[in-house]
Amino acid sequence: MATQREPVDIGDIVAAQERLQGYAVRTPLVESARINDMAGRRVLIKPECLQRTGSFKFRGAWNRISQLDDETAARGVVAYSSGNHAQGVAAAAALRGAPAVIVMPADTPEVKKANTRWLGAEVIEYDRASGDRAAIAAEIAGKRGAVIVPPFDDADVIAGQGTVGLEIAEDVERMGVQADAVVVPAGGGGLIAGVSVAVGARLGPVKVYSAEPEGFDDHARSLASGQRVSNQRLSGSICDALLSPEPGELTFAITCKRLAGGLVVSDAEAGHAMAAAFSHLKLVAEPGGAVALAAVLEGRLEGRGPVVVVVSGGNVDADLYRKLLQR
Amino acid sequence: MATQREPVDIGDIVAAQERLQGYAVRTPLVESARINDMAGRRVLIKPECLQRTGSFKFRGAWNRISQLDDETAARGVVAYSSGNHAQGVAAAAALRGAPAVIVMPADTPEVKKANTRWLGAEVIEYDRASGDRAAIAAEIAGKRGAVIVPPFDDADVIAGQGTVGLEIAEDVERMGVQADAVVVPAGGGGLIAGVSVAVGARLGPVKVYSAEPEGFDDHARSLASGQRVSNQRLSGSICDALLSPEPGELTFAITCKRLAGGLVVSDAEAGHAMAAAFSHLKLVAEPGGAVALAAVLEGRLEGRGPVVVVVSGGNVDADLYRKLLQR
Numbered sequence: 001m002a003t004q005r006e007p008v009d010i011g012d013i014v015a016a017q018e019r020l021q022g023y024a025v026r027t028p029l030v031e032s033a034r035i036n037d038m039a040g041r042r043v044l045i046k047p048e049c050l051q052r053t054g055s056f057k058f059r060g061a062w063n064r065i066s067q068l069d070d071e072t073a074a075r076g077v078v079a080y081s082s083g084n085h086a087q088g089v090a091a092a093a094a095l096r097g098a099p100a101v102i103v104m105p106a107d108t109p110e111v112k113k114a115n116t117r118w119l120g121a122e123v124i125e126y127d128r129a130s131g132d133r134a135a136i137a138a139e140i141a142g143k144r145g146a147v148i149v150p151p152f153d154d155a156d157v158i159a160g161q162g163t164v165g166l167e168i169a170e171d172v173e174r175m176g177v178q179a180d181a182v183v184v185p186a187g188g189g190g191l192i193a194g195v196s197v198a199v200g201a202r203l204g205p206v207k208v209y210s211a212e213p214e215g216f217d218d219h220a221r222s223l224a225s226g227q228r229v230s231n232q233r234l235s236g237s238i239c240d241a242l243l244s245p246e247p248g249e250l251t252f253a254i255t256c257k258r259l260a261g262g263l264v265v266s267d268a269e270a271g272h273a274m275a276a277a278f279s280h281l282k283l284v285a286e287p288g289g290a291v292a293l294a295a296v297l298e299g300r301l302e303g304r305g306p307v308v309v310v311v312s313g314g315n316v317d318a319d320l321y322r323k324l325l326q327r
Numbered sequence: 328m329a330t331q332r333e334p335v336d337i338g339d340i341v342a343a344q345e346r347l348q349g350y351a352v353r354t355p356l357v358e359s360a361r362i363n364d365m366a367g368r369r370v371l372i373k374p375e376c377l378q379r380t381g382s383f384k385f386r387g388a389w390n391r392i393s394q395l396d397d398e399t400a401a402r403g404v405v406a407y408s409s410g411n412h413a414q415g416v417a418a419a420a421a422l423r424g425a426p427a428v429i430v431m432p433a434d435t436p437e438v439k440k441a442n443t444r445w446l447g448a449e450v451i452e453y454d455r456a457s458g459d460r461a462a463i464a465a466e467i468a469g470k471r472g473a474v475i476v477p478p479f480d481d482a483d484v485i486a487g488q489g490t491v492g493l494e495i496a497e498d499v500e501r502m503g504v505q506a507d508a509v510v511v512p513a514g515g516g517g518l519i520a521g522v523s524v525a526v527g528a529r530l531g532p533v534k535v536y537s538a539e540p541e542g543f544d545d546h547a548r549s550l551a552s553g554q555r556v557s558n559q560r561l562s563g564s565i566c567d568a569l570l571s572p573e574p575g576e577l578t579f580a581i582t583c584k585r586l587a588g589g590l591v592v593s594d595a596e597a598g599h600a601m602a603a604a605f606s607h608l609k610l611v612a613e614p615g616g617a618v619a620l621a622a623v624l625e626g627r628l629e630g631r632g633p634v635v636v637v638v639s640g641g642n643v644d645a646d647l648y649r650k651l652l653q654r
Contacts, residue, residue: 022502025355025357025358026355027355028352028353028354028355028377030352030377031352031379032379033379033418033446034442034445047377047609049609050355050357050374050608050609050610052358052359052360054607054609091360111606115361118361119360175349275645278611278645278648279438279645280381281377282374282376282377282381282610282611282612282641282642283377283609283610283611284605284609284610284611285609314609315609318602318605318606318652318653321605321652322649322652322653325645325648325649326645326649
C-alpha cells in the first residue's frame with residue numbers, strides 16, 4: 001500500500017526557500033536573559049515582524065506569485081485578508097509586476113490598510129460580520145481573469161510559510177540547541193502547517209504547538225477533538241490577525257497529524273507579551289503576533305527545556321501600542 | 328619608512344568575531360520599502376537593538392572580558408557608562424563569572440539602570456554635571472584590584488564593536504549591493520572606529536559618516552577641524568547614549584583618517600526616526616540609536632545610492648517612547 005503524499009513536503013519548502021532567497025529577510029533567532037528568566041526556560045525568538053511587510057505572510061505570497069507566468073501575472077491577483085496577507089500579496093505582486101486587489105474587513109487596523117494601498121494594491125472593504133470575503137474575491141477574480149492567492153489553504157502558500165521552520169531548524173542546529181518545542185501563532189494555520197512539516201523533517205521529535213487567543217481557539221479544540229471545529233465569534237479580540245473562523249482544510253490535514261496540541265491566551269496576556277517584547281527584545285509585536293510568546297511567558301507549556309517561539313507579525317497601530325505599553 | 332600600525336586592524340576584528348561566535352546575536356540587515364521611499368534611496372538597517380542587552384555594547388565588552396585570565400576575572404571589572412556599556416559589561420562579566428561594578432549618571436533612563444542591576448552588577452550613581460566618572464571608576468578599581476573596561480578608548484573594545492562592520496560587509500557582499508555609505512551613531516566613537524576599520528578593509532571605498540545630536544556634534548566638528556574638540560554641554564538631549572564630551576583619543580586616531588564626515592540631527596528628528604522604525608521596521612530604537620536613521624531620512628547625506636544605517640540600541644523607557652509615538 002502506497003503512503004499518501006502530504007499536501008506539502010520538505011522538498012516543497014526547500015524549493016520555496018530558493019525562490020525567497022534575496023527577496024525575503026532571513027530573520028535570526030534572538031534571545032533575552034530577561035525573557036528566559038520570566039519564562040523559566042530558554043526562549044529563542046523567531047522575529048517575523050522583521051520580515052518584509054512586517055509579517056511572515058510575504059513568504060507564502062511570494063512563493064505563490066513568483067511562479068505565475070507573465071500572461072497570468074498581467075491579469076493580476078486577488079486576495080482576501082485581515083491585513084497581513086494583504087500586505088504580503090501586495091508586495092509580492094508589485095515585485096512580480098502584477099496588479100493586486102485585496103478584500104479586507106472594514107475593521108482592519110489602519111496601518112494594515114494604509115500599507116496595502118501604499119504597496120500599490122486596490123483595497124475593497126467588507127463587513128467582517130456579514131460579508132463573505134471568499135465570495136467577494138471570487139467574483140472579482142472571475143470578472144478580471146485574475147488568480148486568487150488564498151491566505152492559507154494553498155500548497156504553495158503553506159510551503160512558503162514553511163521556510164520559517166526551515167530557518168529555525170538551521171539555526172538551532174548551528175547553535176547546538178535541542179529544542180523541546182516550537183510554538184506558533186495560528187489563524188488559518190498556514191504558518192504552523194508549513195513550520196510543522198519543516199521542523200518535523202529537520203529536527204525530528206520536536207513538538208509543535210499552536211497558540212491562539214481566547215474565544216478563537218479553533219486549532220486547540222480541533223486538535224483535541226480530531227476534527228475541524230469553528231469559533232463562535234468572528235470578531236472581538238485585539239488579535240486581529242488570528243480571527244479565521246476555523247482551521248483550513250489543507251492546513252488541518254497537515255496539522256492534525258503533526259501538532260502536539262494548542263495553547264490559549266487572553267488578550268491581556270497577549271498585551272503583556274507585547275510589552276515584554278518592547279522592553280526586552282526591542283521588537284514591535286502585534287497582538288496576534290505575540291500569542292506564542294504570551295503562552296510561554298504564562299507557563300502554558302510544561303517543562304523547562306528550550307523552546308522556539310515565532311513572533312509572527314508587528315503591524316499594530318501606534319494608539320493601541322501606546323495603550324498596551326501603559327499598563 | 329615603516330607604516331605605523333593602527334591601534335586596531337582587521338585581524339583584531341576577525342579575532343573578536345571568533346570570540347563572539349555563540350555569544351552575540353548575529354544581527355541581519357533589514358529593509359523597508361516605506362523607509363526606502365521616505366529616504367529616496369535604498370536603506371539597509373543593521374539593528375543592533377536586537378543585540379544581547381539591547382545595544383552593540385555587548386560585543387566590545389565580551390571581546391575584552393572574555394580574554395581575562397581566571398585570577399583577574401575573579402577580582403572583577405569596573406566600568407563607567409551612560410547605560411548601554413553598563414549593560415554590556417554586566418552581561419559579559421556575568422558570563423565570565425566576574426563581579427562587576429558600574430558607575431552610572433543618576434539621570435540614566437530607568438530601564439538601563441534596572442537592567443544593569445538585574446544582570447548582577449553593582450550600580451554606583453553620580454551626577455553627570457559635577458562628577459568625574461573616570462576618577463570614580465579608577466578609585467574603585469584601585470581598591471579592589473579590578474580591571475577597568477573603558478566604554479570606547481580601548482583596542483579590544485573597538486575591535487569588538489568592529490564586528491558590526493564585518494557583518495555589514497559580509498551581508499552587503501552576499502546581497503550584491505554596492506553601498507555608497509555606512510552611517511553610524513557616535514558617542515565616544517568606539518563603534519564607528521571599529522566599523523570604519525572593518526568596512527575599509529572589506530568594502531574598500533565605501534564612505535563612513537558619524538551621526539550625532541545637535542549640541543553634541545563633537546565628531547562632526549572634530550572631523551571638520553582635524554583635531555578633537557569638545558561639546559559645550561554635558562546634558563540636555565534625549566539621545567542619552569551619545570553625550571560623551573569629545574571623541575576618544577584612540578578612536579579619533581582611527582576615525583580622523585577614515586571618516587568622510589559627520590551628520591547632525593535634532594532631537595525631534597531622532598524622535599521621528601524612532602517612530603518610523605516602529606511603523607515600518609518593527610524595531611524599538613532608542614533616541615541615540617536612531618540618529619543615523621534620522622540623518623538619512625532627513626536627507627543629510629547627498630546622493631541616491633544604497634546606504635547602510637546602524638541602529639545602535641533600543642533601551643528606551645516606555646514613557647518616553649509612548650510620548651514620541653504620539654507626535
